[in-house]
Amino acid sequence: MPIYEYRCRGCSHEFELLVLGRRTPACTSCGSEDLERLISLPRVHSGSRKARSLAAAKQRDAKQGSERMRAQREYELSHND
Template identity: 40%
Template sequence: MPLYDYQCPACDKRFELLVRSTTIPACPQCGSTAVAKCVSAPQAPGRSAAIIQSGRQRAAAEGHFSNYSKAERSKLSRS
């Protein structure tokens, strides 16, 4: 499932969302489904253990899967 950035014109909230091909994205703030897909810049991977750990902690707080190892992600994607 790809991660996309969206902008809601109704409440002007910008958010990220993991979407499947059958998923209709909706704004988490107002619930509107009239959202616009935004272009997001990719981020280079961190090179030091401290940068990687801080990124994983941030991702865990935001609910992203990047805080899991590859083995853990493969188990999650099967369920």
């Protein structure tokens, strides 16, 4: 089920649409079926975006690690009696 990008020849509206089977797509703005399928370009990831993603992942992992350590310590303390 590919997602295609289209431009309506009637109103020039550009949109993406998930195409199921052989159904004929229609413009999401005006309803026209006179569409031009556009070439989809790959998404580009910049160095700064990658750095932000890595920093967020490290922060998330550190938080999860400290939560696990705290839960383990609480478990150990409650079972030492």
